[in-house]
Amino acid sequence: xxxxxxxxxxxxxxxxxxxxxxxxxxxxxxxxxxxxxxxxxxxxxxxxxxxxxxxxxxxxxxxxxxxxxxxxxxxxxxxxxxxxxxxxxxxxxxxxxxxx
Numbered sequence: 001x002x003x004x005x006x007x008x009x010x011x012x013x014x015x016x017x018x019x020x021x022x023x024x025x026x027x028x029x030x031x032x033x034x035x036x037x038x039x040x041x042x043x044x045x046x047x048x049x050x051x052x053x054x055x056x057x058x059x060x061x062x063x064x065x066x067x068x069x070x071x072x073x074x075x076x077x078x079x080x081x082x083x084x085x086x087x088x089x090x091x092x093x094x095x096x097x098x099x100x
Contacts, residue, residue, distance in 0.1 A: 007075070
């Protein structure tokens with residue numbers, strides 16, 4: 001079994017996970033279950049127009065969090081997923097508008 005976790009739902013716990021030092025699955029008491037980390041939640045509509053050249057915005061309970069590549073890699077190292085979605089600007093709405 002593979003668990004799916006999304007960055008918006010767990011990004012606010014990064015410091016606690018880093019202190020724990022054993023990854024997300026052991027932090028939540030499921031060490032035998034590997035997980036995949038997705039950048040955005042596929043079940044939630046993500047606002048457009050907030051990504052910039054040096055970062056991607058994720059929307060969580062505490063509001064918008066902007067992640068740079070180094071923030072993202074620090075998160076990957078702390079959470080220890082078995083697989084993860086590469087950080088990408090999936091906000092194609094502005095690109096389509098510029099090309100029209």
